[in-house]
Amino acid sequence: MIVEIKVPTPGESISEVELASWIVSDGDIVEKDQELAEIESDKATLSLLATEAGKVKLLVEAGETVAVDSVACSVDTDFAGEAKSKTAPAKEETKAESKKEIETPKEAIKTKETLEHSNAKVSPLAQKLMDEAGMNADDIINGLKRISTKEVELVKGLPAESTVSNSPSSTFVDAVAGREVERQKMTTLRKKLSQRLVSVKNETAMLTTFNEVDMSAVMALRKKYQSKFIDTHGVKLGFMSFFIKAASLALKHHPMVNAMIDQEEIVMPEYHDVSVAVQTPKGLMVPVIRNVETQGLHDLELSLKGLAEKARKGKLGIEEMTGGTFTVTNGGVFGSMLSTPIINPPQSAIMGMHNIVERPVAVNGKVEIRPIMYLALSYDHRIIDGKDSVGFLVKVKEMIEDPAKLLQGGFNPEELVLGL
Structure with missing residues (x-):
């Protein structure tokens, strides 16, 4: 059975809200009363909860303005029993795959990096945020390894000696040379x-x-x-x-x-x-x-x-x-x-x-x-x-x-x- 999840009303005078972010992905199996998304109005932030367990289908994009009582997503209750059954096998499969892949030279290097990252100095506030998100130092450092066109263009514009020098002074110059501008949409x-x-x-x-x-x-x-x-x-x-x-x-x-x-x-x-x-x-x-x-x-x-x-x-x-x-x-x-x-x-x-x-x-x-x-x-x-x-x-x-x-x-x- 398909159950529609509608946008709740934050108040009498509010007719539209912004679906700020989805906490789940399209096709995820969710539990009843699980938090699905965050909804922002001009007065408060609300949570969109699953009224039934099952497979979720997202009908609205994150950041989109939607009318109150409109359908944000749907839940197929025919998949309700798969939420718990998929959890245990998935963990066992992950462990088996990781154990198998550790034997490869590439993964051996990754394991060495993990040990090195575990010794990284982490501030108390950063550690608290990492704990809340269920992350470790390895997750953070690996997450920073993605190279985008912005980094490429920045390095291309630097003097040749700056791209090969690993001295502390060159690192400081590289940091100061950045002129990136971050833009965020106002909530x-x-x-x-x-x-x-x-x-x-x-x-x-x-x-x-x-x-x-x-x-x-x-x-x-x-x-x-x-x-x-x-x-x-x-x-x-x-x-x-x-x-x-x-x-x-x-x-x-x-x-x-x-x-x-x-x-x-x-x-x-x-x-x-x-x-x-x-x-x-x-x-x-x-x-x-x-x-x-x-x-x-x-x-x-x-x-x-x-x-x-x-x-x-x-x-x-x-x-x-x-x-x-x-x-x-x-x-x-x-x-x-x-x-x-x-x-x-x-x-x-x-x-x-x-x-x-x-x-x-x-x-x-x-x-x-x-x-x-x-x-x-x-x-x-x-x-x-x-x-x-x-x-x-x-x-x-x-x-x-x-x-x-x-x-x-x-x-x-x-x-x-x-x-x-």
Whole structure:
């Protein structure tokens, strides 16, 4: 029986998507619920799954734009039983062939190369990528041995002595002499992101205000309770959860920062759905943590971990990407000292965290070295005034520098006792 696999819908407003890449080849035997392809829209990346086991027939080319609910491929279920039966014999056949071919002089050389390549120095990050792809150093080096016309033309244009010299200096010259240009097609997600960023600059009165935060108290708290936090909640305590929680409490004091413009009305949600910017290989994504005002630090850490993993694997759904009321982004993980983050529409404000650097600061009339982070708040000046924007950052600063205030809703405990 032939079963049609249709393109899923990423959302109500999306009628077309791009079939980014096929994970299987035409004629492959697939299992039920196996991932067949990656589909990109202007909001999220989805997976195309096999609804039944059998032989797959591809009907759409990779990179092609297709309509939602159109047929991307079909599965012939008559071949469903061959998926597992073909696996074991194939492995045995491969082993037999490889054992036989090793006896030839040509394969003996290849075996020697494999041993040499196994001693190649590999960086930890490269090793991680190789492990994830199920590859080794021999696979990588052999993959680089294909000579294309580009390499031939490059060598033809070099001086004669450069083509025969194996000295380190000639290798360096060869590397510098290259003037190749790589071109990549923009993904649907990247194109939509670029359009949104430009529209924000053109359609909002964006302004950025800054402040600095002494991270000493939070860093000491993490150091003291990190192991106990992991044992209790099964997740590490990071900095993001402190800032997200502090931002939520600060939004209660300055609700206009959580507001947004809807035509001629100002909408002020009483809940805080915080979008968190996550950098992925396919572009910037901003999954949403719902109702931050009701969550503790451990809840936020678990949510952050889950959303970040799904974002990097391209598994975020459309419901996890929409509906945020405020955004937090952390450029500090890349070493950023200061920046002016761009608002994530239709929201009206975004808070940017940066790297932590030891700086000399005045404390009680004396100069001390403290771990300092610069905070930035970009906001739409059409509805958020300077009083709210500056006051918001000051409130976040107070709670980070005195984490006990997170328990009192951002208020000073002494003032609460006195009823002030």
